[in-house]
Amino acid sequence: MAPFPWIISVDDHTVEPPHVWRDRLPSKYRDLGPRVVRAPLKDLTFVGGRFTPVMGDPGDPGPPADWWVYEDLRRPLTRLDTAVGYDRDEVRLEAITFEQMRPGSFSVPERLADMDLNHVQSALCFPTFPRFCGQTFTEAADRELGLLGVRAYNDWMVEEWCGPAAGRLIPLTLVPLWDAELAAAEVRRMAERGVRAVCFSEIPPRLGLPSVHSRDWDPFLAACAETGTVIAMHIGSSSSMPSTSADAPPAVGSALTFANCCFSLVDWLMSGVFDRFPTLRIMYAEGQIGWIPYILERADTVWRENRGWGGVAEKVLRPPSELFAEHVYGCFFDDPVGLRNLAAIGERNVLYETDYPHSDSTWPRSREVGEAQMGHLAPETVERIVRGNAIDLLQLTPEGLWAR
Structure with a gap:
């Protein structure tokens, strides 16, 4: 068996x-x-x-947490933001401090060490406080400050997050969506x-x-x-x-995380965008791939019979x-059904991910x-899914690294 x-x-x-x-x-x-305050x-x-958090006043009862404060927003760090290193049954809906999370969540040297533990060479990272496509700044009242916030994040991403990582961290940046x-x-x-990927909302009207x-x-x-920049859409990037x-437990939404990607893909396929921009590429992060064959089949039927x-x-x-x-590229971290139907999706349209440090992450067992899930595939197909497609899409070096 090939390594x-x-x-x-x-x-x-x-x-x-x-x-x-x-x-x-x-x-x-x-x-x-x-800015971060403890409350x-x-x-x-x-x-x-x-997701509805309520911040207490100093001296109020309740566990301490680190909160991002920005205009009227009060957003705590939570265990769901950074669950790796904890037993699954210990991962609960709770607010935490920086000291209570695995350092690889926010520190480059520790992140690279955790990537080594997980057989990961390179990684593209979505934001947390700005949310998955910068909704935090889009919803802010002060547009001038919001634009500065977007640019500050992007410069930090390139210079401080990816810059010291010897090409192993791949920049993914925001845009002012408004x-x-x-x-x-x-x-x-x-x-x-040198950035070749940008965050966007799966369903902008939301x-x-x-x-x-x-x-x-x-x-x-x-x-x-024109720039070869991939449009990357993460589940939840429509803020829903x-x-x-209204009373469904979080497990319902967790089982349905792919659904917004499903709606979004049909939007893009029926929009005419790809005919107007023939070199455009989009990807769906954390949406899995098992649902894609039927959507393509149904979309083709509608286009053929009802256009x-x-x-x-x-x-x-x-x-x-x-x-x-x-x-279009679909991304998965745990989807044996999708891999069994790979021929109906296309091996050139599938990318692998680990979702570190979230609760769904396969760290440190991603290899x-x-x-286990790709054992039936030819070695060259596994190579393409695990790294080759990402190298081509993100314009990485042949070795799989980001080069400015």
């Missing part, structure tokens, strides 16, 4: 250290921008797909620094933003296409997780499955999980 390839994970996470915005915002904003947790619920022209400018600014069916995003999409009712009245005859010029093959 399992060194993993390039396309979906890990960084927990931003407290100094990111304190050190990088202009002095007049340092007391207004995102008790008064209440914390997560039902119906909604303005497509500003977003395009930030894509180009980051592309000049953030009060235009849909991908409109032409509003064209400046941003054009910038991504799938659920069934006359379905509003897509003039803008979607080829079967959706063909567009998927050329433009063992991959070996």
Whole structure:
């Protein structure tokens, strides 16, 4: 049996250290921008797909937690942000401090050591406090400060998170979603620094933003296409997780995490975007892949049988499955069903991930999980899924490293 390839994970996470915005915002904003304070947790619920924390006042009862404070936002660090190193039954909905998390969550040397333990060579990391596509800054009232916050995060990502990592950490940056022209400018600014991936929302209208069916995003999409910047969409990047009712427990949403990716993919395939921007590439992080074959089958049927009245005859010029093959990548960390149906998805359209340090993460067993689930595949196919596709998509070196 061929040795399992060194993993390039396309979906890990960084927990931003407290100094990111304190050190990088202009002095007049340092007391207004995102900052960390320690305060008790008064209440914390997560039902119906909604996360609701309540911060106590000094002296109130409740466990201490580190909170990000920004305008009206009070957001604690939680065990779900950084669960690796804990037994599954110990991972509960609770607020924590930096001292209570694994240091690899926020420190580059410790992250690289944890990657070594997990047979991971390189990793692309999504944000935590800004949320998965920068919703925190999109929802802020002060647009000038929000734009500075986006740029500060991006510069930190390139210079402090990825810079010292010898190419093993791959930059993934944000854009100001409230303005497509500003977003395009930030894509180009980051592309000049070697960045080839940018966060975006799976379902923008849920953030009060235009849909991908409109032409509003064209400046941003054009910038991504021209610079070879991949549009990366993480589950929950529409600020909502799938659920069934206001009182549904979090387990319902956890079992349905793929659903928003499903809706989003159909949006993109029926939008005409890929015909207008033939070099554009998108990826779905943490969405798994087992659902993809049926969606492609159904989308092709609708395009073939119903495009006359379905509003897509003039803008979607080829079967959706063909567009998927050329433009879309699905990402998984634990999906034997998807791997058994790989021929219906396409081995060139699948990427591997470890989701460190979240509760779903396969750390430190990502190699063992991959070996068990990909054992029926040819070695060259495993190589492509585990690292080759990521090298091509993210324009890494042949060795699998980021080069500025």
